[in-house]
Each structure stands twice: as structure tokens, then as C-alpha cells.
Amino acid sequence: MTQHDLDSLTEGMDGGGDGGEEQHRRKDRRGVKRALIVLGAIALLLFGSVAGFVGYLGYTVNDNVKQEDLLPATRDPIKAPDGTDVKETGTGTNYLVIGADTRPGDAGRSDVIVLVHVPQDAKTIQMIHFPRDLYVSIPGHGKNKINAAYAFGREPLLVQTMEQLLKVRIHHVVRTDFDGFENMTNAVGGVRVYAEEASNGSGNGGPVIIKKGWNNLNGEQALGFVRERYTLSEGDISRGRRQLAFIKALFLKATSTETITNPVKIARFTDAATKNLTLDQTLTVSMMRDAAIDLRHIRSGDIVFATAPFTGFGTSPQGASIDIVDTKGMADLGEAIRTDTMDDYGDVFVTP
Structure with a gap:
């Protein structure tokens, strides 16, 4: 040694x-x-x-999202009833969200018409459901149900109809379909939604039973939840409230810690949310990302809903069932949106 x-x-x-x-x-x-x-x-x-994961998500979004001419080619001044120009004094942003049911026989009709108003401070999300049977004036087509505007001239004519009805500017349009609802729900592992009333409807795969109160729904059940109207007390009005409740539940689940800390769920949801998504010609993916960042502090109580004002039900000269517009209420609603004073509009918003 x-x-x-x-x-x-x-x-x-x-x-x-x-x-x-x-x-x-x-x-x-x-x-x-x-x-x-x-x-x-x-x-x-x-x-x-x-970095690779973020890059993958960016590629998925850019590859999936489509852009089309959803806004009118020319934007005429918005006119008041007396013929004068209505100036846009608000500073919020208005998104028209259109959802189409892709079942055979429903092509060319919009089953979801929701105006989403995001105030300048981005502290709330205010969503107004417009029943598809609302009887309104459609430029160049006289009076008809509001979803007929979509059938006559797709998104651009619906935008013109909405702008004329409310006297406000629609800044952006987003279109999706009901299949996207089902896929997004499954991607986040289901959603918890409150139902104002029970129903026994159907989805793509069979019966969908909804109980009054809270329901935990998978994609198939969620699809039945947002589609059902025949067994509900106010038909399309009740269905509209259901759709808003579902959108809120999905938004909260997608932004929950459970989802955002799970890369697999994020990837699946991103793919499902953008696969059936079409944006207007001026709304870019980066703009959507920036808007999402502005809304990152939104919580359950910050998302409020309302139904566009109507006075009751009636029948059109052609014999169709219609919802009659509350002219005064609609004018007040438009003024509140246009001036970004929705918080002062009245006790019409709910937080299901």
C-alpha cells in the first residue's frame, strides 16, 4: 500500500x-x-x-381557426328613428356570438344569438341572449324572425339587423356550432350547470334527462341541455337562458386551476374550442389572446346574463309564432351598450 x-x-x-x-x-x-x-x-x-407546448398550442389555434367575411363589406352610419346619425360614445367592445345547430334540417339557421359586451375596464362580461323568434325589421326583407336574417344573408345581414335594432356598432363576430360545445365539454372533463327546470330531451346518442338544480354534464348531456326547448316552459326563451348558463359553466371550467395546470386538458380544450371556430375578417388570433389576458381576473359573479327585452308572444301575419319586441326596453338596452353603462341598465342581469 x-x-x-x-x-x-x-x-x-x-x-x-x-x-x-x-x-x-x-x-x-x-x-x-x-x-x-x-x-x-x-x-x-x-x-x-x-416553449414547445406553447408553440404547439399556437400552431393548433392558427391551424384550426378560420376567418371569413362575417362583417358587412360596408358599414353605413347607424341612424336614430328621426334619421340622425347615432354616434358611438361607448368604449367597450361588442362581440356577436353565433351558434348553429348542425343537425340535418337546421342548416342556414342560427340557434344561438348572443351579444357579448366587454366594458373598457374588462371587469365583467355582459351577455344578452336574443331569442331566435324575436320579430324585427331585417334590411331589405321587411319584418321577420331575427334568425331569418341569418338565413337570408348569413352573418353580415344579421349584423346589420342587430345594429339597426340596437343602434350600436357590432365590432366582431364569432361563429361556432353545437358540436363544438360537446367536444369542449368532454375536453375539460365535463361541466357543472344549474338548470332552472327539469327536462327530458335528447342528444346525438339518445335521451338526456336534466333535473332541476345542479347537473354534472358530459359532452353528450351538455349538447342535449343546450338544444332542448320543446319541454321547457318558455320554449326558446328558456333554452336561451340554458345556453348562457352553459357558456358560463364552460368558461369557468376552462379557466379553473384544474384545467390550466393540466397540459393534456389544455391541449384538448384548445383543439376542441378552435376546431369549429370562425372569426370575422378583422378579428385576429392575437387579438383574441389579448382579450383573454384582459379577462384573466374574471370570476363567477362577474359574468352576467340577460334576455333581450320583449313584451310577450304573438303570431306574425304569416301565422308563425313570434316574440314581440319591447321597443322602449330595446332602446334603453342599446343606449346602455353604446355608452358603456350596462351596470346602470337595471336589474335585468342574472348570474346563473
Whole structure:
């Protein structure tokens, strides 16, 4: 045994004196160095994975989302009843959200017409459901149900109809379909929705039974929930409230900690949410991202709903069932949207 071997052996023994302590310090330093290298490698791997994941999500969105000419080609001044121009004094943003039921026989009709108003401070999301049987004036087509505007001239004519009805500017249009609702629900593992009344309807796969109160719904059940109207007390009016409740539930689930900390759920939801999504020609993906960032602090009580004002039900000259517009109420609603004073509009908003 050499002296070097003996020294090494004695340094490693308990009670080895100052030499043993120095050896331990050297080993500790080497151990810390190794740990830092390992942690650095892990951090680099995680950063690379996150960057790759974000890149994947960006690619998915850009690949899935479509853009079409959903806004009118020309935007005429909005006229008041006396013929004068109505100036847009508000600073919020108005999104017209259109949802179509893709079942055979429903092509060309919009079953979801929701105006989403986001105030300038982005502290709330205010959604107004417009019943599809609302009897209104359609430019170039006389009076008819509001969803007939979609059938006559798709999104641009519906936008013109809405602007004339409310005397407000529609800034952007978003279109999706009911299949997107089902896929998004499954992507986040289901949603919890409150039903004002029970129903026994159907989805793509069969009967969908909804109880009064809270319901935990998968995609198939959610589809039946938003489609049903025949067994509800106020038909399309009740269905509209259901659709708004579902949209809120889906929004809250998609932005919950449970979802945003799960990369698999995020990827699935992003794909499902954008696969059937069409934006107007001026609304870009980056604008949608910026809007989402502005709304990141939104909580359950900040999302409020209302139904566009109507006075009751009636029959059109052609014999169709219609919802009669509350002219005064609609004017007040338009004024509140236009001036970004929806908080003062009245006790019409609910938070289901």
C-alpha cells in the first residue's frame, strides 16, 4: 500500500482531523455542483417543454381557426328613428356570438344569438341572449324572425339587423356550432350547470334527462341541455337562458386551476374550442389572446346574463309564432351598450 493510499484511507476514517473535514467539504462542494447541474438540466428541459407546448398550442389555434367575411363589406352610419346619425360614445367592445345547430334540417339557421359586451375596464362580461323568434325589421326583407336574417344573408345581414335594432356598432363576430360545445365539454372533463327546470330531451346518442338544480354534464348531456326547448316552459326563451348558463359553466371550467395546470386538458380544450371556430375578417388570433389576458381576473359573479327585452308572444301575419319586441326596453338596452353603462341598465342581469 502506498503512502497516498494510506493517506486516503486515514482521511476517510472517523476522527480523521482537519484533513477529514477538508475532504468532506470538497465532497460537499462537488455534491452541490452536481445538484446544480442536474437542476439546471431539469430547468432547461422544462423550459424547452413549456416553449414547445406553447408553440404547439399556437400552431393548433392558427391551424384550426378560420376567418371569413362575417362583417358587412360596408358599414353605413347607424341612424336614430328621426334619421340622425347615432354616434358611438361607448368604449367597450361588442362581440356577436353565433351558434348553429348542425343537425340535418337546421342548416342556414342560427340557434344561438348572443351579444357579448366587454366594458373598457374588462371587469365583467355582459351577455344578452336574443331569442331566435324575436320579430324585427331585417334590411331589405321587411319584418321577420331575427334568425331569418341569418338565413337570408348569413352573418353580415344579421349584423346589420342587430345594429339597426340596437343602434350600436357590432365590432366582431364569432361563429361556432353545437358540436363544438360537446367536444369542449368532454375536453375539460365535463361541466357543472344549474338548470332552472327539469327536462327530458335528447342528444346525438339518445335521451338526456336534466333535473332541476345542479347537473354534472358530459359532452353528450351538455349538447342535449343546450338544444332542448320543446319541454321547457318558455320554449326558446328558456333554452336561451340554458345556453348562457352553459357558456358560463364552460368558461369557468376552462379557466379553473384544474384545467390550466393540466397540459393534456389544455391541449384538448384548445383543439376542441378552435376546431369549429370562425372569426370575422378583422378579428385576429392575437387579438383574441389579448382579450383573454384582459379577462384573466374574471370570476363567477362577474359574468352576467340577460334576455333581450320583449313584451310577450304573438303570431306574425304569416301565422308563425313570434316574440314581440319591447321597443322602449330595446332602446334603453342599446343606449346602455353604446355608452358603456350596462351596470346602470337595471336589474335585468342574472348570474346563473
